[in-house]
Amino acid sequence: MSVLVYTENWDGKFKKLSYELVSYASGVAKMLNSSVTALSIGKVEEAELKRLGDYGAARILSVDNEILASLDNQTYANVIAEVAGKENASVIIISNNNTGKAVAPRLSVKLKAGVGSGVSRLPLSVNPFTLYKRTYSGNAFAHVIIKSDVKILTIAQNSFDLIETANNAAVEKINVSVDNSQVKTKVQNIQKQTGKILLTDADIVVSGGRGMKSPDNWSTLVELASALGGATACSRPVSDEGWRPHEEHTGQTGKIIAPNLYIAVGISGATQHLAGISSSKYIVAINTDKDAPIFESAQYGIVGDAMKVLPKLVSAVKEFKK
Amino acid sequence: MKVLVCISNVPDTTTRIKFAEGNASIDTTGIQWVINPWDELSLTRALELKDDPGTGVKSVTIAHVGPASAEPTLRKALAIGADEAVRVNAESSDAYFVAAQIAEVIRKEQFDIILCGIESSDYNGSVVGGMISEFLGIPSVSAVSGLKIENGNAVINREIDGGKEVVTIPLPFVAIVQKGIAKEPRIASMRGIMLARTKPIRTFEPVSVEPLTQIISFEKPAPRSACKFVDAENPAQLIDLLMNEAKVI
Numbered sequence: 001m002s003v004l005v006y007t008e009n010w011d012g013k014f015k016k017l018s019y020e021l022v023s024y025a026s027g028v029a030k031m032l033n034s035s036v037t038a039l040s041i042g043k044v045e046e047a048e049l050k051r052l053g054d055y056g057a058a059r060i061l062s063v064d065n066e067i068l069a070s071l072d073n074q075t076y077a078n079v080i081a082e083v084a085g086k087e088n089a090s091v092i093i094i095s096n097n098n099t100g101k102a103v104a105p106r107l108s109v110k111l112k113a114g115v116g117s118g119v120s121r122l123p124l125s126v127n128p129f130t131l132y133k134r135t136y137s138g139n140a141f142a143h144v145i146i147k148s149d150v151k152i153l154t155i156a157q158n159s160f161d162l163i164e165t166a167n168n169a170a171v172e173k174i175n176v177s178v179d180n181s182q183v184k185t186k187v188q189n190i191q192k193q194t195g196k197i198l199l200t201d202a203d204i205v206v207s208g209g210r211g212m213k214s215p216d217n218w219s220t221l222v223e224l225a226s227a228l229g230g231a232t233a234c235s236r237p238v239s240d241e242g243w244r245p246h247e248e249h250t251g252q253t254g255k256i257i258a259p260n261l262y263i264a265v266g267i268s269g270a271t272q273h274l275a276g277i278s279s280s281k282y283i284v285a286i287n288t289d290k291d292a293p294i295f296e297s298a299q300y301g302i303v304g305d306a307m308k309v310l311p312k313l314v315s316a317v318k319e320f321k322k
Numbered sequence: 323m324k325v326l327v328c329i330s331n332v333p334d335t336t337t338r339i340k341f342a343e344g345n346a347s348i349d350t351t352g353i354q355w356v357i358n359p360w361d362e363l364s365l366t367r368a369l370e371l372k373d374d375p376g377t378g379v380k381s382v383t384i385a386h387v388g389p390a391s392a393e394p395t396l397r398k399a400l401a402i403g404a405d406e407a408v409r410v411n412a413e414s415s416d417a418y419f420v421a422a423q424i425a426e427v428i429r430k431e432q433f434d435i436i437l438c439g440i441e442s443s444d445y446n447g448s449v450v451g452g453m454i455s456e457f458l459g460i461p462s463v464s465a466v467s468g469l470k471i472e473n474g475n476a477v478i479n480r481e482i483d484g485g486k487e488v489v490t491i492p493l494p495f496v497a498i499v500q501k502g503i504a505k506e507p508r509i510a511s512m513r514g515i516m517l518a519r520t521k522p523i524r525t526f527e528p529v530s531v532e533p534l535t536q537i538i539s540f541e542k543p544a545p546r547s548a549c550k551f552v553d554a555e556n557p558a559q560l561i562d563l564l565m566n567e568a569k570v571i
Contacts, residue, residue: 010484071482073452074461096448097483101440101498102464105421105452114418114534117447130538137443139339140348140540148534154448184461185489188477192485200483204571228571246467246502247481252335252443253359253501261570271336275443278543282568284560285549295549300563304554316558320565 002037002059003029004089006080007052008099009044015201016162017095019055023163024155025093026056027122037061037087038169041068041079046171053169055162060171061087067178071099072185077106079176084111089150096154097200104154113150120159120258120279137252137275157200158258159279197231199248204230205259205280207250208238209273211266211287211306215243220310221265227317233257235267251276265306269294286310323378323471323493325368326433328385328424328450329399330358330442331392345539355395359507360439362402364497366504367469368437369403377471379435381405385427387412387420393523401510401518412528415536417445421453422531428458430526434493435476440465440500451498461491467502 005025007018025036038057040049042064049060063079080103084092092107094100096118108115116131124130128145131153135142199205206225208218218232225232232248239249250257252272258279265286267273274297277283285298286309295301302309333339334354342349357365371379384399386392387410396407408431410423428436438451455462467486468479478489478497510518552560564571 008483070487072461073464074456077456098465098481099483101448102452102462105417105449106456106462108418108449108534109421109453109456112534114416115447115449116535117449134446135444135537135540136333136337136339136348137335137446138543139337140341141543142537143539143541145536145538146534147536184491184495185463186491187487187489189488190482190485191487198484240506249501261564261568275335282564282570283546284564297546298549299547299568300560301549301551302554302557302560303551309554309557312557313561316561317571319558320561 001032001034001090002087003032003034003091003093004037004039004084004087005057005093006039006041008095009040009042012042012044012048014048014051017097017157017201018052019162020157020160021093021095021155022052022055022057024122024160026163026165028091028093029056031123031126032090034090037089039063039080039083041076049171050169053167054164056165056167057169058167060169061174062171063174063176065176065178067180067183070185070187071102072183073102073106074184075178075182076103077110078182079178080107081110082176083174084150092150092152094152094154096156100154104152108152111150112148113152114146114148115152115154116144116146117154118156119153120156134279138278156258156279197229199231199233199250199255200257202231202259204228204261205233205257206230206263206265207233207235207267208244208265209235209267210237212238217307218244220314224263224310224314224317227314227321235273264294264298265310267294268292269297323380323434324432325371325379325382325435325437326385326428327361327365327368327382327404328436328438329361329365329396330439330444331355331386331388331395332358332442332444335359335443341540345541348540355392357395357399358439358442360441360499362507363501363504364437364439364499365399365402365404366508367499369508370504371471378474379471383408383431383433385424386410387414387423389413396523397518398510400521401514402508403514406521407523408526409523410526410528416533417447417449417453418535419531419533421450422457423528424450425454425457426529427526428454436494436496438496438498440498451496455496460494460496462496462498463489463491464498466497466499469497469499469503
């Protein structure tokens with residue numbers, strides 16, 4: 001019996017997200033008196049792979065095969081299922097990111113394993129196996145029992161702290177049975193987002209709404225985000241108007257994020273917007289309307305005009321960071 | 323070419339969720355039921371494909387797993403423009419169960435393109451679409467924000483973690499769609515509403531499948547502390563609080 005965790009890499013590097021998953025897997029393994037096996041797919045150097053041991057992986061398996069260079073969820077699910085079988089995994093842990101959402105459901109049917117998705121805490125119990133997950137877009141959390149022998153959990157990003165439990169784990173290179181004819185998803189074109197912090201990875205997010213009045217007013221908001229080392233986001237009307245790209249839309253039908261700090265500027269705080277940000281650890285609201293619903297969700301607030309407040313915040317951050 | 327759009331019937335997104343039966347279920351009193359927002363976008367894209375003669379799409383069917391009480395929502399989808407509806411007459415006990423039922427409908431009726439929303443706004447599971455494709459052994463692409471049919475092939479824009487890709491996959495396939503797939507949801511016209519009255523909703527009985535998961539109770543999110551206000555003339559105080567009190571910067 002083992003807990004298998006799939007750790008995705010980006011151009012050969014792991015991210016905080018990968019270590020969160022291994023930390024979570026270690027927590028589950030402790031509850032089950034079991035151990036963690038990490039699975040990496042792709043070209044990753046041995047030193048980087050070994051870092052997974054720092055968060056509690058007892059074994060690290062590396063599959064490096066050219067056929068797996070881009071994501072074909074059928075092939076990935078086959079590989080993870082094959083390894084899960086060999087490792088006798090009782091719990092499989094994957095991120096609830098785009099890759100996880102593509103792979104986990106296929107794996108579920110393949111292994112007849114129930115999925116708990118968007119999990120944000122360790123299991124409430126392991127017998128019966130009970131999870132805590134977000135439902136109704138953050139308006140309720142459910143306790144869910146997984147009844148199958150093998151369980152698949154997809155973990156919400158930024159919801160679980162890193163726990164260092166050093167293990168000097170050995171890296172094993174393994175072969176899996178894949179062939180190119182199985183790969184149905186053919187990538188024609190890739191546009192990587194480079195040089196910017198990904199919104200879903202960011203610890204700090206500065207987000208603008210209609211109260212920003214015009215796309216021309218965004219430069220100080222961007223400046224504040226960069227002074228804080230964070231990412232920028234926006235509300236739905238702003239992306240619908242084309243003021244900002246769709247990738248920045250946070251809310252029910254956009255990105256669901258859980259940064260440590262979310263600064264909402266000129267956002268009134270409609271239910272649909274809160275659905276995307278309610279898991280943020282701290283919410284700061286800046287709004288001219290003191291009755292805006294966003295203040296009910298915020299821990300800190302400023303009632304005032306964003307155009308006047310933002311430049312002052314930028315200089316204050318620069319001052320404090322000195 | 324036939325398109326199937328999977329429809330979830332969910333509480334209106336502004337609903338204040340209340341619990342019943344000692345927190346074991348949701349209190350449905352007074353809830354307005356709507357088409358799941360992503361399914362509405364899927365339906366819109368399906369209808370756009372049908373409107374374009376170049377795609378070869380001839381019909382758009384909607385499928386739903388749920389009791390007869392969902393029929394007003396299905397009529398709404400028919401009024402927006404779907405040709406017909408299939409309802410599997412069963413409580414949607416879990417994602418695995420629902421996906422197995424939809425897969426069975428597809429096996430019987432054969433569709434070329436199957437569209438599912440990235441998640442339902444009630445369970446937030448994000449798994450039904452992928453499960454359907456695995457039950458059928460056909461390809462699926464997730465996080466789809468664009469779908470075109472060119473020379474009988476699907477050309478798909480998808481979001482990956484850290485970028486965007488254009489991919490192609492052979493038919494039949496399942497596309498699991500998100501924002502961007504259609505600009506905004508299509509609204510039913512008066513004529514559409516009239517036509518929908520006579521469009522067929524066929525009822526299928528469920529196949530026997532054991533659910534793999536079960537919700538045992540609900541709880542409210544933890545309440546947040548009251549908002550501490552900082553003077554707009556002195557925003558530096560906010561930075562001080564974030565550094566020294568919240569310790570998040």
